[in-house]
Amino acid sequence: MAAYLLKSKNLINHLKPRIGLFGSIVSDCSLSSCLTHYQKSKFDPNLRNPDEISRIKSTLFVPRRFESVRAEKQLSSHDVDDDEKENSQVLEFPIGKVTFSPEMKFEAESSEQCVPCYRILDDNGQPIAHSNFIELSEDVAVKMYINMLTLQIMDTTFYEAQRQGRISFYVTSTGEEAITVASAAALRIDDVIFPQYREPGVLLWRGFTLQQFTNQLFGNKDDYGKGRQMPVHIGTNKLNYFTVASTIATQIPHAVGAAYSLRMDKKNACAVTYFGDGGTSEGDFHAALNFAAVTESPVIFICRNNGWAISTPVSDQFRSDGVVVKGRAYGVRSIRVDGNDALAIYNAVSAARKMAIEEHKPVLLEALTYRVGHHTTSDDSTKYRPADEIEFWRTKRDPITRFRKWVQQNRWWSDEAESELRNNIRKQIVQAIQNAERLEKPSVTELFTDVYDALPLNLREQESSLRETVRRHPQDYPPDVPV
Numbered sequence: 001m002a003a004y005l006l007k008s009k010n011l012i013n014h015l016k017p018r019i020g021l022f023g024s025i026v027s028d029c030s031l032s033s034c035l036t037h038y039q040k041s042k043f044d045p046n047l048r049n050p051d052e053i054s055r056i057k058s059t060l061f062v063p064r065r066f067e068s069v070r071a072e073k074q075l076s077s078h079d080v081d082d083d084e085k086e087n088s089q090v091l092e093f094p095i096g097k098v099t100f101s102p103e104m105k106f107e108a109e110s111s112e113q114c115v116p117c118y119r120i121l122d123d124n125g126q127p128i129a130h131s132n133f134i135e136l137s138e139d140v141a142v143k144m145y146i147n148m149l150t151l152q153i154m155d156t157t158f159y160e161a162q163r164q165g166r167i168s169f170y171v172t173s174t175g176e177e178a179i180t181v182a183s184a185a186a187l188r189i190d191d192v193i194f195p196q197y198r199e200p201g202v203l204l205w206r207g208f209t210l211q212q213f214t215n216q217l218f219g220n221k222d223d224y225g226k227g228r229q230m231p232v233h234i235g236t237n238k239l240n241y242f243t244v245a246s247t248i249a250t251q252i253p254h255a256v257g258a259a260y261s262l263r264m265d266k267k268n269a270c271a272v273t274y275f276g277d278g279g280t281s282e283g284d285f286h287a288a289l290n291f292a293a294v295t296e297s298p299v300i301f302i303c304r305n306n307g308w309a310i311s312t313p314v315s316d317q318f319r320s321d322g323v324v325v326k327g328r329a330y331g332v333r334s335i336r337v338d339g340n341d342a343l344a345i346y347n348a349v350s351a352a353r354k355m356a357i358e359e360h361k362p363v364l365l366e367a368l369t370y371r372v373g374h375h376t377t378s379d380d381s382t383k384y385r386p387a388d389e390i391e392f393w394r395t396k397r398d399p400i401t402r403f404r405k406w407v408q409q410n411r412w413w414s415d416e417a418e419s420e421l422r423n424n425i426r427k428q429i430v431q432a433i434q435n436a437e438r439l440e441k442p443s444v445t446e447l448f449t450d451v452y453d454a455l456p457l458n459l460r461e462q463e464s465s466l467r468e469t470v471r472r473h474p475q476d477y478p479p480d481v482p483v
C-alpha cells in the first residue's frame with residue numbers, strides 16, 4: 001500500500017492535510033512496530049473487588065491511582081528522573097502525587113508521533129511480523145467472513161431498491177464491515193449494544209435474519225418497530241440491541257448508564273456503544289467518557305473513525321491526534337486499531353471486554369477506517385471529496401478482500417464457496433424483498449401505542465384527528481396503511 005501511495009503523489013498530498021491522522025496507516029513500518037502484546041501481560045490475581053473500592057472511596061482525600069495490570073507503561077513528559085524527584089516537593093492532591101517544577105512549561109497540544117495503530121493482517125491478508133493474536137477457530141473465522149460478505153451484498157441490493165423507489169432510505173456500511181462484524185464476534189449475546197446507524201453487522205452476527213432486516217426497511221406489520229422508525233433504525237430486545245440512535249451521540253451516555261447497572265447487578269456482561277468520529281464532536285461523548293471513568297463502568301466505546309461526518313472531514317472536527325488520545329484525558333484506557341483488519345478488531349475487542357468486565361475498566365477503541373459509500377441515500381459524496389480517494393479505499397484497503405485472503409490461505413474458504421454464497425445471499429434478499437412488499441403495513445393505531453399504559457387525552461385527540469384527516473384526504477395517504 002505504501003508503494004501505491006508513493007506512486008500517487010497527488011493522492012498523498014490531498015490526503016495529508018485533510019485526514020492527517022491516517023498518516024499512521026501510510027507507513028507499514030510504523031504499524032509493525034506498534035503491536036501491543038496484551039496477551040503477554042498476566043491477569044492480576046488480586047483484582048480489586050467493588051466492596052474494597054467503595055471502602056477506599058469513602059476517604060475522599062486519599063490519593064489513589066489504579067495501576068493498570070494490562071495497559072503498557074507509557075513514557076510521558078511527566079516522567080521525572082531520580083534527582084529531580086529527590087529535590088522536588090510533592091503536592092498530595094486527590095488526583096495523585098504532583099511534583100513541582102521551576103520550569104514554566106506548557107503541555108504540548110499534540111505529541112510528535114501519532115498513536116500507533118494496532119494491526120495483525122497487512123493489506124495482503126498476511127499476518128505481519130511478530131503479530132501475536134488469539135487463534136480463531138475455523139467456525140468463527142468463516143462465520144465472520146460470511147457475515148461481512150452478506151453485509152456487502154445487502155448494501156448493494158438495498159441501495160438499488162432505494163434507487164428504484166421501493167424503500168425510502170438506506171445507509172450502507174461499505175468499507176466498515178470488519179469493525180462491526182469482528183467486534184460482535186468478540187462479544188457475548190448478553191453484552192448490551194447501543195448503536196449509531198452503521199452497525200447492522202452486529203445484528204447479522206447475532207442472528208437477525210435477512211427477512212427481519214427487510215421487514216424493517218419496508219416498515220410492514222412484521223417490523224419490530226411497527227413502522228414507526230426510519231429504515232435502518234432497527235432495535236430488538238431479543239438480541240440486546242437498543243434501537244438505533246441517529247440523533248448523534250445520544251446513545252453514548254445511555255451505554256454508560258447501562259454498564260453501571262450491569263456492574264451493580266454483578267453481571268458477567270458489558271455495554272458496548274458504537275459511534276462515528278462525528279459523535280465525538282458532541283458533548284455527550286465527553287460526558288459519557290468521564291462518567292464511565294469515575295463510575296468504573298464496564299463499557300466499551302467503539303469509535304468508527306471513517307474520516308467524515310457527512311461532508312465534514314475529521315480535520316475540521318478536531319486538531320487532536322484523532323479520538324484515541326481523548327480517552328487518556330478522561331482516565332479511560334484506549335487503543336487505536338486498524339478498522340479494516342478484522343483480526344485486529346476481534347483481538348482488541350476481546351481484550352477490551354475482559355478489561356471492562358474483570359477490571360471494571362471502561363475502554364475506548366478508535367478504529368481507523370473510511371466511509372466508502374455515500375453518507376446515506378440522501379447524499380452524493382463526490383460533491384465534497386475526490387473520487388480517487390474513495391476508489392483508493394474501495395480497491396486497495398477493502399476489509400473483506402483482506403480477510404478473505406487470510407481465510408483462504410488457511411484453506412477454510414474457496415472460490416467455489418464464494419460464488420455459491422454470493423448467489424445464495426442475493427437470491428435470499430430478493431425473495432425477502434418480495435415477501436416484505438406483500439405484507440400489509442401496521443395500522444395507524446400503532447402510532448400511538450407502546451409509550452403510555454393508558455393513552456392520555458391529547459394523544460386520543462390526535463389519533464381521532466388523524467383518522468378524520470385521512471378520511472377527508474385519502475389521496476394524500478398511502479393506500480396500504482390500515483386506518
Ligand SMILES: Cc1ncc(C[n+]2csc(CCOP(=O)(O)OP(=O)(O)O)c2C)c(N)n1
Binds near residue numbers: 246248276279308309
Ligand atoms: C444531534 C445531531 N446533530 C446533527 C445530526 C445530523 N447528522 C446526521 S449523521 C451526521 C454525521 C455523523 O457522522 P459520524 O458520527 O462520523 O458517523 P458516520 O456517518 O461517519 O458513520 C450528522 C451531523 C444528527 N442526526 N443529530
Ligand SMILES: [Mg+2]
Binds near residue numbers: 277308309
Ligand atoms: Mg464519520
